[in-house]
Amino acid sequence: MQKLKILIIGSGGREHAIGWKVAQSERAGEIFFAPGNAGTLEIGKNVDIKATDINNLLEFAKKEKIDLTLALPDDPLALGVVDLFKQNGFRIFGPTKQASQIESSKAFSKDFMKRHKLPTAEFEVFDDFEKARIYTLEHSLPVVIKASGLALGKGVIICKSYEEVEKALEDIMVKKVFGEAGDTVVIEEFLTGPEISA
Numbered sequence: 675m676q677k678l679k680i681l682i683i684g685s686g687g688r689e690h691a692i693g694w695k696v697a698q699s700e701r702a703g704e705i706f707f708a709p710g711n712a713g714t715l716e717i718g719k720n721v722d723i724k725a726t727d728i729n730n731l732l733e734f735a736k737k738e739k740i741d742l743t744l745a746l747p748d749d750p751l752a753l754g755v756v757d758l759f760k761q762n763g764f765r766i767f768g769p770t771k772q773a774s775q776i777e778s779s780k781a782f783s784k785d786f787m788k789r790h791k792l793p794t795a796e797f798e799v800f801d802d803f804e805k806a807r808i809y810t811l812e813h814s815l816p817v818v819i820k821a822s823g824l825a826l827g828k829g830v831i832i833c834k835s836y837e838e839v840e841k842a843l844e845d846i847m848v849k850k851v852f853g854e855a856g857d858t859v860v861i862e863e864f865l866t867g868p869e870i871s872a
């Protein structure tokens with residue numbers, strides 16, 4: 675049985691856990707983590723390539739003749755690492771750049787839910803600070819303001835006053851505290867209840 679050379683992209687606990695499980699397979703050969711962490715060193719080899727450096731990841735896969743890559747973090751997926759690897763004939767697990775928009779763009783995911791009649795909080799999308807501000811003044815509080823792009827889990831602000839709304843919109847859209855992730859915002863109604871991920 676041929677052992678597979680495996681590349682796991684990422685540096686978090688998720689990559690460590692998945693690498694630990696993958697290593698238990700009789701088909702697993704060498705396992706590389708890019709960039710990996712202290713825990714992944716116990717399972718395989720860490721490679722000094724950032725998860726977002728998708729071109730160098732591809733060059734590494736070519737050089738090492740990687741059989742299977744697992745692309746796990748949001749950022750390289752949003753950059754199109756899966757598309758790039760597939761275009762170059764490499765087997766890779768993960769969603770394409772287009773499919774990754776469900777995570778990398780809250781505006782896209784909200785529009786997707788609306789289009790397919792999936793239950794979701796009422797919302798509007800804005801790329802203009804003044805229009806967003808005026809919209810919130812016409813709606814009851816609290817309101818939820820989200821940077822549309824990837825903001826490392828920090829781009830959601832629940833505003834209970836119009837002063838908080840103004841500050842949140844200014845921080846996200848004018849001061850760019852979340853960088854390009856805040857070029858567009860989603861403003862949605864505040865819902866209460868249990869939250870689950872599947």
